[in-house]
Amino acid sequence: xxxxxxxxxxxxxxxxxxxxxxxxxxxxxxxxxxxxxxxxxxxxxxxxxxxxxxxxxxxxxxxxxxxxxxxxxxxxxxxxxxxxxxxxxxxxxxxxxxxxxxxxxxxxxxxxxxxxxxxxxxxxxxxxxxxxxxxxxxxxxxxxxxxxxxxxxxxxxxxxxxxxxxxxxxxxxxxxxxxxxxxxxxxxxxxxxxxxxxxxxxxxxxxxxxxxxxxxxxxxxxxxxxxxxxxxxxxxxxxxxxxxxxxxxxxxxxxxxxxxxxxxxxxxxxxxxxxxxxxxxxxxxxxxxxxxxxxxxxxxxxxxxxxxxxxxxxxxxxxxxxxxxxxxxxxxxxxxxxxxxxxxxxxxxxxxxxx
Amino acid sequence: xxxxxxxxxxxxxxxxxxxxxxxxxxxxxxxxxxxxxxxxxxxxxxxxxxxxxxxxxxxxxxxxxxxxxxxxxxxxxxxxxxxxxxxxxxxxxxxxxxxxxxxxxxxxxxxxxxxxxxxxxxxxxxxxxxxxxxxxxxxxxxxxxxxxxxxxxxxxxxxxxxxxxxxxxxxxxxxxxxxxxxxxxxxxxxxxxxxxxxxxxxxxxxxxxxxxxxxxxxxxxxxxxxxxxxxxxxxxxxxxxxxxxxxxxxxxxxxxxxxxxxxxxxxxxxxxxxxxxxxxxxxxxxxxxxxxxxxxxxxxxxxxxxxxxxxxxxxxxxxxxxxxxxxxxxxxxxxxxxxxxxxxxxxxxxxxxxx
Numbered sequence: 001x002x003x004x005x006x007x008x009x010x011x012x013x014x015x016x017x018x019x020x021x022x023x024x025x026x027x028x029x030x031x032x033x034x035x036x037x038x039x040x041x042x043x044x045x046x047x048x049x050x051x052x053x054x055x056x057x058x059x060x061x062x063x064x065x066x067x068x069x070x071x072x073x074x075x076x077x078x079x080x081x082x083x084x085x086x087x088x089x090x091x092x093x094x095x096x097x098x099x100x101x102x103x104x105x106x107x108x109x110x111x112x113x114x115x116x117x118x119x120x121x122x123x124x125x126x127x128x129x130x131x132x133x134x135x136x137x138x139x140x141x142x143x144x145x146x147x148x149x150x151x152x153x154x155x156x157x158x159x160x161x162x163x164x165x166x167x168x169x170x171x172x173x174x175x176x177x178x179x180x181x182x183x184x185x186x187x188x189x190x191x192x193x194x195x196x197x198x199x200x201x202x203x204x205x206x207x208x209x210x211x212x213x214x215x216x217x218x219x220x221x222x223x224x225x226x227x228x229x230x231x232x233x234x235x236x237x238x239x240x241x242x243x244x245x246x247x248x249x250x251x252x253x254x255x256x257x258x259x260x261x262x263x264x265x266x267x268x269x270x271x272x273x274x275x276x277x278x279x280x281x282x283x284x285x286x287x288x289x290x291x292x293x294x295x296x297x298x299x300x301x302x303x304x305x306x307x308x309x310x311x312x313x314x315x316x317x318x319x320x321x322x323x324x325x326x327x328x329x330x331x332x333x334x335x336x337x338x339x340x341x342x343x344x345x346x347x348x349x350x351x352x353x354x355x
Numbered sequence: 356x357x358x359x360x361x362x363x364x365x366x367x368x369x370x371x372x373x374x375x376x377x378x379x380x381x382x383x384x385x386x387x388x389x390x391x392x393x394x395x396x397x398x399x400x401x402x403x404x405x406x407x408x409x410x411x412x413x414x415x416x417x418x419x420x421x422x423x424x425x426x427x428x429x430x431x432x433x434x435x436x437x438x439x440x441x442x443x444x445x446x447x448x449x450x451x452x453x454x455x456x457x458x459x460x461x462x463x464x465x466x467x468x469x470x471x472x473x474x475x476x477x478x479x480x481x482x483x484x485x486x487x488x489x490x491x492x493x494x495x496x497x498x499x500x501x502x503x504x505x506x507x508x509x510x511x512x513x514x515x516x517x518x519x520x521x522x523x524x525x526x527x528x529x530x531x532x533x534x535x536x537x538x539x540x541x542x543x544x545x546x547x548x549x550x551x552x553x554x555x556x557x558x559x560x561x562x563x564x565x566x567x568x569x570x571x572x573x574x575x576x577x578x579x580x581x582x583x584x585x586x587x588x589x590x591x592x593x594x595x596x597x598x599x600x601x602x603x604x605x606x607x608x609x610x611x612x613x614x615x616x617x618x619x620x621x622x623x624x625x626x627x628x629x630x631x632x633x634x635x636x637x638x639x640x641x642x643x644x645x646x647x648x649x650x651x652x653x654x655x656x657x658x659x660x661x662x663x664x665x666x667x668x669x670x671x672x673x674x675x676x677x678x679x680x681x682x683x684x685x686x687x688x689x690x691x692x693x694x695x696x697x698x699x700x701x702x703x704x705x706x707x708x709x710x
Binding site: 071072074075076077079104105106107109111134136148149150151152153154156164166173175177179181198199203205207226227229230231233234236237240241243244245247248249250251252253254255256271273275276277278281282284285286288289290292293295296297298299300301303304305306307308 | 426427429430431432434459460461462464466489491503504505506507508509511519521528530532534536553554558560562581582584585586588589591592595596598599600602603604605606607608609610611626628630631632633636637639640641643644645647648650651652653654655656658659660661662663
């Protein structure tokens with residue numbers, strides 16, 4: 001692993017994106033979103049995805065200039081067509097718009113179709129909690145299918161991430177999860193390493209649940225929904241909910257977006273606690289709830305119960321201070337990109353890690 | 356089991372509630388909500404709960420007259436204090452208000468604190484889908500704790516139900532689930548029958564997951580969140596989300612409502628597909644999604660993939676036609692109540708069932 005100072009990494013990423021054709025403000029926002037993924041520890045969804053974004057910009061599959069089209073507008077909602085702009089640029093913009101609507105109407109919802117891949121949802125949530133808001137986000141990928149419905153063996157849903165965050169008196173609660181039993185990336189990783197998955201996460205064509213990643217990679221099995229073979233109707237229900245709120249409300253589903261590659265449809269919903277009650281009383285109740293969780297006796301001695309996002313936010317603070325860690329799958333890609341685009345590589349310090 | 360004609364059951368339930376002190380319109384709404392639970396097959400949350408409601412009305416713990424107080428109002432939200440009115444009456448009212456707001460603002464959200472027990476969330480969802488709306492509902496119970504946070508052994512959350520429904524070209528999708536790995540009622544039932552649970556759903560005080568219901572009933576264990584000991588951080592995150600949207604936004608949490616018995620806090624959120632796009636395009640996308648699920652090859656031969664709510668809605672049609680089934684835990688309670696309140700019992704036919 002290497003460590004790169006945050007400001008230098010930001011400027012490198014942003015310069016690469018500008019060189020590839022992104023307007024200044026778009027490049028800046030995209031760099032912020034990607035680097036935020038690394039800051040929070042979502043390394044598969046951070047600057048490791050810079051080469052993909054550069055390639056999409058260069059091929060004009062991703063728009064580097066222009067603006068979203070607002071298709072519909074009411075006091076509490078907007079529907080956007082991003083027309084191939086980057087989700088890294090569009091998502092924070094959607095969050096800002098949802099916050100603005102929530103301040104007036106109580107809640108604000110923005111649905112965005114056809115934005116290029118958003119990377120990590122967690123990267124966008126703190127903008128809302130910093131403004132005192134509660135936020136929910138969902139991303140679906142209409143051209144991807146990897147998760148089976150409960151009781152079925154075929155791939156129907158994309159492994160739609162769900163993000164939720166709420167302000168507290170201290171650090172915000174930040175949740176980023178999916179409604180499937182594992183991520184497709186983890187199945188690929190186990191397969192590459194010739195390992196079994198830690199639990200039966202795949203449903204094979206013959207209807208058997210299995211921990212063998214080859215059933216997914218080689219033999220067209222599907223990922224099980226959260227809850228697996230017993231309680232998978234819950235994860236299945238949540239997958240349906242997530243695709244109806246994204247693909248359904250945006251009027252752009254798997255038929256319409258079948259050839260959209262990694263393009264996402266986003267659901268951004270913000271609620272203003274000050275509209276429903278008072279900020280102080282909201283914080284009192286939320287703080288008390290989190291305190292009850294933290295103070296619960298742990299299942300494993302000394303392994304205290306954690307609040308979602310706690311570790312990620314701690315890692316962010318450390319990395320802002322000491323520099324951002326980039327692993328052996330990421331740094332060589334940035335080196336290669338620097339050479340290709342003729343953009344000076346930031347200074348990096350080698351780090352020996354035992355993780 | 357016995358079978359009672361729907362209209363007769365409605366009139367009996369409503370008369371009992373009036374006799375116990377509920378105003379006509381309140382008794383009517385309460386009866387509709389309770390009977391709807393039975394129609395959809397949620398027998399633990401149907402008229403079996405009539406004696407509880409009568410008792411609460413008689414003791415004045417539940418208000419039988421009066422109206423909710425609207426504490427806050429913006430174009431897309433309202434916050435209500437039900438001041439002890441029945442959730443059976445208040446929930447459908449909140450759904451109607453949310454629908455009205457959604458028609459104008461795009462979405463409508465109503466948060467209700469201090470309503471008496473709502474019974475089955477599924478009973479309220481179809482009013483929204485009949486109006487062409489997408490609906491999400493959550494109920495929390497501030498005085499109840501039974502579900503542990505991930506990594507902990509203490510009871511923190513109530514087993515908060517989550518409801519979601521969306522219209523389609525045919526029957527609506529209707530989901531009613533919880534974010535815990537099992538319901539407290541199922542643990543009680545297994546304990547009473549001296550059976551083990553079908554999977555390790557309880558976390559014992561020593562931190563071990565177990566299928567033994569006695570660990571919960573006798574030794575103060577806790578129910579695990581959805582996802583269990585492996586993926587329970589997901590169910591834990593969803594429990595936190597559900598209590599922040601209810602208790603947090605209503606400014607009324609576990610400290611404030613510690614002695615509220617079965618009183619609920621509700622979150623009702625409605626989105627109007629016609630605000631975000633067109634009704635026809637919404638239905639096209641949603642129908643296509645459900646078709647992909649239905650047409651998935653089944654994991655078990657001939658056991659076709661089902662859409663959430665499919666069986667419940669079929670049961671409702673049958674029971675509206677042939678009469679409502681009441682089981683051996685419910686019918687004797689109604690007989691007893693009829694005698695106590697001096698309300699004529701509806702005619703019942705004995706049914707032999709093999710279920």
